[in-house]
Amino acid sequence: MMWICMGVLLLWVGSRGHAESHLVQFSPADFYNKLEAGKIMLVFFQRQACPTVSLFLAELEKSAVVLQDYGILVGKLSCNEQPVTRYCTEERLRHRAFLFRSGKEFLSFDLDTLFDVNSIVSEVLFAILREEVKYVHTDTDLMIMEKGAKGKKDIVLGYVLSLGTQEHRSFMETAYAYGSKYQFILITGGPVLKYLGAESLERSRVWFLHCRLHGSSKTPLNSERCPLTTMPKPLTTLNLHSFLQLMESPLVTEVYDDPSSVQPPPVPYQQTPQVFLFSRPATAHLDRDTAASLAWKLRGLALTLLVHRESPSVKIPEKYNAAYRLPAKSSDVKYVTLHDLDEVLELLERLEDEEVVVEDEEGASEDNEFERFIHVHELDDEVAAALFEKRTTLLDKESVGQLTSDNFHDAVAQSSLTVALFYFQWDAVSMTVLESFIDVAKRLADSEVQMSVVDCGEWTHLCAARPVNSVPVPFQPISSFPTILLLRPQGPAQPYGGLLDAEALHRFITLSQRPAPALLSSQEEVSSFLQEVPQPGLRGYKPHRSLGLFHTRAQASVSLFAEAARSLRGEVLTGLLTDDLAQKWAALHAVQLPAVLVFPSWRTHSHPSALPVPSSAPQLVADVSAALLHPMPELTVENLPSFLSLGKALLMLFVGEEEDAAGFSQNRALLREMKTVVELGRSSMGQYLASWVHLGRTPAAMSVLGSYLGSMPPLPALVLTHLPSGDEVYQFPPNAPIVAPSVLQWLQRVEAGIEKPAGMLGSDSWPAPTEFLDFLKIMDAEEEELVDEEKEKERAKEEVMEEDEAHSSSSEHVPEKKATVHSEL
Template structure:
């Protein structure tokens, strides 16, 4: 069992070995002694302190260890706001009255201000650097930042600020989130200038026209000071910040709110200088004024400016009528494009509003010009675009064998293993996989693997072969089959990239099971170069019926798992060394290669297969492109932890602690966790994780880590574990119970996509034969004679007997 001293030693080794380099957060975290605490307390400085009460030889909980990591990261951030962050390392030695004597305070961090305790924070509410900074600043600014619950509260604040101060209203989905931190940091800087208001939902959103169930964090600017040209109304005018809430975007937005509503200039637009700091990245919109209608033009410009507030700067141009002004009535300039001014003829202001409805959006006319002749806009993703570009390009096939109905039997009988790709020449995906297939052939040739023949079948030309090589016609292309003489055809169901296919072939070359007769051969088998699952069968006699069960299971696992069969004498020795009783099967998973689990021999190969696959399945699998199909096939609800990239040792430690907590959840939940597949996905390993999370929640991806429940059988709802709560085994179990009872609201819905085959099997030869039959009776007789001379593949296919009603993966033998 881990003890606190062991954890401290590991943390010390981790930091000394490079865990903190450069300007690290550890340098800002102060280690407080009893004397230091009282000295700093009476110095008047604000302090955020955790009193760590260590109990000898009791483990440090993952949640506490994670908090300590985040405490280090928050020290530098809070230093900018005059808050010292530290901890009393060991209350057993550094006795601080009232804080080191109460075990209940071990789950609380404290903020001290003005020489006394100011506020306490439960560790569940300050679980990461964002929540620590936001909660501390929220406590410090609690008299300045107002938290409103109802629209009446907001009306009262608007009345109190009318004519003297503008207001900044922020909606955050939860306290302690990065958006909450951005609001508090901005309030700390601009609090004396604006009245900051915070809401987390409720009736106030109805006034804003928002459905809080589907709205992400946003900010509104309430113009409550008297503005020239703006009629006084019962409510302050609102301006919504279009960008996602962050400290930088809010800073830029507030600067734009200080810009003049309408600027009047007396030069033509090309001569007007571009916006200066801090508006240098803001587009300019020019409206042309006429002497006879100057007053109305000002009103029009003001109305447009209110609609473009925070998006563009509006300028009213008073200059002599140039050629441009005679033909056009408006113009605009985007600083990110160039200093070029583009002129427009507008029939209504709505046209201009549509143009600038999204800041930074490209001009629609330019988009049409750029995309003219391009087909990629209709393609789903980068893969579709790639295969679209590669359509019609048939690669050089000299390194592989063309398989036809005429040579199939010869090819298979003369080679221990034939790997056949069934493809369509006009299908872009088939041709892309064909290139990978040829690449694998080159690699096998370089490795001098001469007992594997790589071949391809063009199903557009040899449709009879593609229709009868297995029990059902091949209708999904491309398709890869492994063919052995007098053995069932084996379909490859893995990824069609060159790496995955090459790995599968190399694992299929060995016998299944491989007979092992010496200790050295067993060691070589277990320590092979391939990172793969391995299974050993230990039997005292190879004539026993249990061996046939193991052999049949090994054949099914071929390509995915390496299997070995020890000779009886060696099995007896090996069993004694590993304290097992034969007959027994030892399973060595790739994710835990140095240890094994033992399985009893089942009565059937199917039962043994199920036991082996269960033993190979990790308790907390990682979701990758390769593993996803297998994980989905289990039919369980996904409880998936999304982890961010390990930017430094601190981030890596945080991810490790979260994974430990998820493992504890699986172990502690036991039967309660049976309906769920607990897993994790890492943004650094699988960059698409962010897009997956956004698709599940139907919104921009939230900050990581994030815990999501999805793919619930017979249900399409997606649930997100509250970001404001720390991911712990007990908290997640409680949350899952609430989901089951219907007490939690879904955060998104899964799309009901169906991906059937593009079409049924099309027998081109049969159609051609039918056309020839209609054309001439004489040709029909000649065709019949020719058909009798042809080799019927089905005559050389033997039906494999099955003992159950389940359709086997491969039905026919050559």
């Protein structure tokens, strides 16, 4: 009955939303009237219907509701009814949307950049606010902005991983609301992050630069740069609004009441902890300075209050010198005795970590970072177009070395790690990856890593893996481009198979620099090895880890483990334990030596997977890789290839972005139900990979889902695809509740051939753009052909001359007439 009522409610909401559509259906006359009136309009000129356009129009409908609050009309115009000159006739404009302002075309957007409501809203606001929201590329540019803002405006500096995301939209919407109060600056990476000490951020971030009161007693330093505060929470519109309000709060609030009587923070600070310090009349001035110093450290994390003990209302025992109250818990105040101000920061961080662990134990995903996405629609054409647009930009290759057939062995021998990119200058994908490769080289400029490139159009013998100076090269012929190899002296090459973007490559290289395996000889070293952050440059990233437990280092299986560890470099951190320490860890986890403990990044360190040591290193690598796979993973662009390689059918649950607490609870309940499917199905589920996709964190999956079913279905959607037996795509009935018994029965009907497929996988293939061409070999062959032709001509000429001499010698014995005939011939 509940589901029937919910279905009726959804139908009513859907019909109501359709009746109150904010997407304007322009006629040519309406369009020109609004254009002459100077309205700001986002218009799509529709020619024909297709799945891609249908998905776009659905998102455009959503964006119309949002953009109307900013005075922007959003609509479409059908070119089939009455075409508009230029916009309906030019073929190259058929996949673009146009922004009009002040009676003329202001900007156009390719539909591939407007893939959901977040990208539409963010890109349109970014275009309109291009004069208000500054974009800086270097630290010098930021310094100039700070000098101009001193004493006038504070600066809100935002870093987003990718344009067109939810974070980008949140930043632009906030800039629209607060643009007159603050100076907003946007960055997407580069040297500015180095100044901020955040070169390897894994998520978007916001900083508040205190420039308006710079140099006053309310700021901690009187330097040339504005003091900055980092927003600790994820970049959402609500979090950013609360953060800006928090930046306007008093630095220190002095109270004369007992902390238990002080009211919890009001809106919009209700989610902010309170920290209480205590003051005495004799040290009031020093106590105020101490409170101000701590308040600057806690800026954005907590509100600082200074409690005066001389007040009769304050009855706190003398042994306590600080207290705190956490939000969303209770109004209870906890009293503590601290010996250093930094202990307050450690206390808040520890309490925050404990809260996260509790949420994880309740079933929340341990990895809530926003996944970087790639919109893979017509990849080759898009990359080629992007490369063409930047054809005049010269890449700075000074940070990378050039490997050739002449210097290859010497260059590899001189560095402990050489990362080589094999590429073609005329290949669009190669040149795009080269740009990311140079970015990573600049980040690693101060390290021992040598970043090098090989132009396979010039050094074809090297790319074909032919011996250099009679010495073999440590890799097989390069057959696809671009290819990245990690090279070490006297060792085989290690291929890089991850995403070809700067962040993923930088992370892989950084992890590859760690010893494989690391020799751990004490409990302290093991504890340090299992910490979340392995070293600077990987802040926020939690890598996989593995421990090998052996009786002694001389044990035969140790070399097997070491070989497997070297193969796993860059993906898994490996450690080696022997003797008493190994015995202790084996007893702790109830395993027999030798054994391997695997600590996946998604699991706590107290519950590793225990594996026996097989008879070969490749088998151990395969066993460790299998143990790292999540039993019900969240599919992303980055990890999808590894799961497809398993050859299992994908049972994918597509969920939307949580708009409120109810949506979050619904998604949590759906994930628990899918886990129940796996548990109840047991052995029958071995042929399926149960997984889920969050369309908010992986927007590219929207196009995938639409292509599976021909149109965008209502969410949540449960889809079965990539079956080993065929290309069929099955959808769980959209109007049925997703509960474990029903899902298992549906899978049985699919196996029995009772269910009809809802779609088919596309037959498009993505072969390598070109085969490897050995240009020098081709040139040599052509030269040999020319030489052979010349020799043939020489032989023919000699034969003719010999015949002439023979006939000349015999001409004395033939009539003159015959000689004349011969000369004519």
